[in-house]
Amino acid sequence: MSGIDxxxxxxxxxxxxxxxxxxxxxxxxxxxxxxxxxxxxxxxTRSTRLMAEIKSFLVTMKAEGKQGVLDQIMELTRxxxxxxxxxxxxxxxxxxxxxxxxxSIAMPPEATMEYMRSAWKMRPTxxxxxxxxxxxxVFGLTRTGGPRNRWxxxxxxxxxSSDGSLLxxxxxxxDLNDLNARKKRDYSVVYIIKV
Numbered sequence: 001m002s003g004i005d006x007x008x009x010x011x012x013x014x015x016x017x018x019x020x021x022x023x024x025x026x027x028x029x030x031x032x033x034x035x036x037x038x039x040x041x042x043x044x045t046r047s048t049r050l051m052a053e054i055k056s057f058l059v060t061m062k063a064e065g066k067q068g069v070l071d072q073i074m075e076l077t078r079x080x081x082x083x084x085x086x087x088x089x090x091x092x093x094x095x096x097x098x099x100x101x102x103x104s105i106a107m108p109p110e111a112t113m114e115y116m117r118s119a120w121k122m123r124p125t126x127x128x129x130x131x132x133x134x135x136x137x138v139f140g141l142t143r144t145g146g147p148r149n150r151w152x153x154x155x156x157x158x159x160x161s162s163d164g165s166l167l168x169x170x171x172x173x174x175d176l177n178d179l180n181a182r183k184k185r186d187y188s189v190v191y192i193i194k195v
Contacts, residue, residue: 004034007041009170010050015080017157017168018107019054021138022116024159024167025195029136030120051103055095057115058088064118069111076106076154079147108151109140109191116195125194135162139176140191152190 004027011020027037041049061069070088077086083104091105107115109126116122124138137160146155158168158179166173173179180187 004037004041005170006043006046007037007050007170008168010041010046012169014047014050014102015104015106016050016054018105018112018115019050019057021157021159021168022112022120022122022195024161025116025122025136025138026120028159028161029195047103051095053119054103054105055092057119058092060118061114062088066114069114072108073105073111076108076111076147076149076151077104079149080104080106081147106147106154107157108154109193112138112140112157113193116193122195127192127194129192136160136195138193138195139166139189140193141187142190143185143187154190156187 004024007023008020011017023037026033058070058073061067074086074088077083083106091103095103113124113126116124127137139158139160140151140154141156141158142153143155146153156168158166158173160166164175166176166179168179171182173182176187176189179185
């Protein structure tokens with residue numbers, strides 16, 4: 001899973017977990033797309049390709065008149081430190097001018113599911129509980145000291161595979177306890193997006 005792990009590593013430097021968690025889900029559930037994802041995320045092109053992917057989603061939302069999705073993305077992104085003046089248009093402009101040193105973007109659950117639907121033809125469902133062995137999901141997490149927002153203080157997304165392991169930042173974790181121990185955090189699940 002080297003290419004997809006490299007994509008995940010990109011999330012360690014950039015706050016793009018809504019996108020990377022979705023791509024982990026695609027890699028796991030859409031075998032016909034694996035080879036393309038592997039090639040897309042090599043060390044030399046992954047930043048550019050991820051920026052292009054995110055920009056394509058934002059431009060699609062604009063073209064389809066989904067201003068509500070864009071407004072929610074802006075609202076959530078602004079709750080993170082150093083992003084108080086963030087706008088969709090300035091974000092797209094920084095990618096266009098190749099000045100996007102930090103291309104972090106925060107995605108509320110509704111926007112993450114819209115990305116899954118519009119870009120990848122997935123059929124995500126927001127659910128309250130995942131039964132043991134319940135299959136693939138993207139978990140929205142909160143933590144102490146994280147951003148304060150109306151999305152239950154959403155701070156991060158991880159992909160949960162069908163075997164129960166979590167993938168994020170190019171790493172694999174046995175479960176949420178393992179993730180918290182290794183990252184020295186106290187994440188808890190606030191959203192479950194079944195994929």
